[in-house]
Ligand SMILES: Cc1cc2nc3c(=O)[nH]c(=O)nc-3n(C[C@H](O)[C@H](O)[C@H](O)COP(=O)(O)O)c2cc1C
């Protein structure tokens with residue numbers, strides 16, 4: 093199964109990701125990855141002023157544009173670090189950031205520069221790996237689209253907060269289309285919601301996640317929250333999608349939807365209470381340096397990347413993409429069988445007409461015309477289409493005689 097490990101620190105020489113378990117022969121397009129890195133990169137007045145070139149180094153696992161099946165190592169250098177900004181924060185953990193938790197976890201041996209491995213900088217390699225996987229999903233017609241919820245209003249709030257040395261949170265809504273129904277399972281290891289949550293909660297500053305109508309479902313009645321089912325005789329769908337395309341941990345064929353909440357950026361320019369860990373005394377801290385006044389405004393490509401990696405694991409490329417393809421084939425066959433039944437019914441009616449008017453069952457001229465015209469519908473598959481229609485017409489004659 094696909095797995096990945098993100099490594100590096102914000103002010104170390106580089107950050108990167110090691111992706112294992114990808115099947116051989118999958119395309120890796122540098123331009124696609126570069127575009128996604130550019131989408132994630134900070135820019136404009138409402139983002140950190142740190143600018144990294146984010147030139148992708150592919151150290152292993154890719155040969156002549158395709159995966160080899162061996163571990164894929166993607167690396168991005170850190171060039172624009174200003175570690176001096178963090179001198180004043182030595183021993184003074186920033187409220188809301190991971191400084192104190194990291195200090196405890198490492199017994200005081202954490203790298204505090206720029207938040208070390210807890211920095212949003214680590215989302216750059218996440219996006220690089222995610223871009224690669226998104227392209228593989230797209231080949232299966234699975235598309236992920238994330239957007240900032242109410243972006244114009246959020247931009248205004250972020251600008252106002254920044255002017256006061258403060259920050260704001262925000263939400264990202266994500267929709268995934270093209271997932272076949274039937275993926276996942278009821279247990280915690282296989283539930284699609286569980287898998288997505290593990291990846292999405294690892295994005296720094298994510299504090300809430302809701303599928304479908306999410307937290308708003310608490311205020312609805314069953315009659316409002318249930319998604320009524322419908323069919324046209326072959327396909328099944330739901331009229332609404334309050335459940336976000338998942339029931340019982342299993343995809344139901346509707347778009348998978350979720351909303352994810354980012355908290356306000358912890359590093360703000362206002363004085364805040366903290367503790368001087370070297371003296372074990374209460375004190376205040378005012379954070380200087382370059383910070384995002386609103387993380388959510390930058391988060392859409394990050395959310396897409398994490399969700400893509402999670403979903404590729406659900407599809408499980410080595411055996412699992414066979415499962416996904418088979419589920420799609422099952423769907424096509426359901427439609428084919430429905431159409432065959434309909435065709436036989438029509439042919440039975442034609443048979444009744446022929447009998448009533450003394451016409452022969454076999455009409456060679458009509459059969460030749462059917463073969464020709466059906467072949468014309470897909471000239472590149474003419475031979476297959478003709479073979480199929482020989483059989484269909486034989487079945488039809490059997491029915492009429
Ligand atoms: C894209 C991105 C950019 C971020 N930028 C900043 C930042 O400029 N300043 C900051 O203090 N935190 C920033 N963060 C948030 C911290 O990395 C995060 O709050 C911290 O690691 C603590 O983790 P937690 O909030 O998940 O508990 C950013 C996060 C992301 C995803």
Ligand SMILES: C=C(O[C@@H]1CC(C(=O)O)=C[C@@H](OP(=O)(O)O)[C@H]1O)C(=O)O
Pocket residue numbers: 102134140141142144173174177206207210211212213216296381382383384
């Ligand atoms: C580097 C990025 O964002 C950084 C995320 C971040 C944090 O604490 O998460 C703090 C800031 O780091 P620094 O103080 O080194 O400038 C941001 O600039 C990035 O998104 O590429």
